[in-house]
Amino acid sequence: MLIKRFLENKNVLGEKSTKNPYKTNKKERFLYIKMIKSLIESVLxxxxxxxxLLAGIVFILIDFIFRYVVEDQAIETVFSFLNFSNYPLFELQKMPFQLIASYPSELIFVGLFLIISSVISTMMSVSLANYVFEKNKSITSSIMFSVKNLMKIILLVLFFGLIFVFSAIVLWIVALFAFAAGFLGAIILLLVIVFMGFVLLHFVFVPALIGKGLNIKKAFKESWNFSGKNFFSVILLLIGIALIDFVLSQIYIIILNTDFGENELMIIVEMIFTLIILTYTNIVFPLFYLNKSK
Incomplete structure (x- = not known):
């Protein structure tokens, strides 16, 4: 690298340039400053x-009402079936087929539940991203932006759902091989998980870019290119978000363990902390994109 910089430091005539070939690039020196700036700006x-917070209030209330109205018995039934400790190792390969045969209607219910819940949370992400990108817009206009792009959001959720189902099938097949192959299988399983994480990491900005006004195809392409160019910064950004969310959740747990009074009051406190955490998380991504694009 130093030799390359030294050679590039000469002009066409072979004369030495006044530019220092060993000087650290300013962008390299402050590679992660914009990531930290985005985390702080989101709080501010x-x-x-x-x-x-209004966007979060609207969509969290809708999600809360939806979860309250919908019976969760089917969800508990299906997920209790997925307890791997109930199955001998040789029966794991039969489990998906047994699950489909035993609970077809419950699985459809769970699928619809997850789709609707994901659409609501994605609408919140798109609204907040639109508010960050369109600085002169009101928050109500940004909420309406997500409503107008509801079909685009539904298609996005369905596409991610297909990716999730495909990934689950691949992991199940590789996991069966890993159990049979021993150490080598475990290495392959780990590599597959890392690869899937690598791919998904490139798509974390898609909802934010939908809020910017891009169509689904362009949003995926831009998210892939942007995350690829700023790969390690994105990883650190996710770690930073996780740490801040963890601190906020620990504060909530401390309050929860305190004799705080009526259950209704605790529900309100839980909703407030959920509102702050989700709003903060969804603001960071578009702010980071803006800061990195400058």
Whole structure:
């Protein structure tokens, strides 16, 4: 690298340039500053513009009502069936077929539940991203933007759902091979998981880019290119978000363990913390994209 810089430091005539070939690039020196800036700016935006919480209030209330109205018995039934400790190792290969045969209607119910819940949360992500990108817009206009793009959001959720189902099938097949092959199988399983994580990491900005106004195809392409160019910054960004969300959740747990009074009050406290965590998380991605694009 140093030799390349030295050679590039000469002009066409072979004369030495006044540019220092060993000087560290400013962008290289401050590679992760914009990531930290985005994490801080997200907190400041919530403090300075608490109206941004309105999007979270709307969609969290819709999701809360939806979860309250829908019976969760089918979900508990299906997920209790997925307890791997109930099955000998040689019966794991039969489990998906037994699950489909035993609970077809419950599986359809769970699928619809997950789709609707994902659509609601994605609408929140798109609304907040649109509010960040369109600085002159009101939060209500950004909420309406997600409503107008509802069909696009549904298609996005269905596409991610297909990716999830395909990934689950691949992991199940590889896991069966891993159990049979021993150490080599475990290595292959680990590599497959890492590869899937690598691919999904390139798609984390898709909802934010939908909020920017891109169509689904362009959003996936831009997210892939952007995450590829800023791969390690994106990893650190996700770690930073996880740490801040963890701190907020620990504060909530401390409050929960305190004799705080009525259950209704605790439900309100839980919704407030959920609102802050989700709003913060969804603001960080478009802010990071804006800061990196400058």
């Amino acid at each position: 935006m919530i403090l300075k513009k608490p109206v941004v």
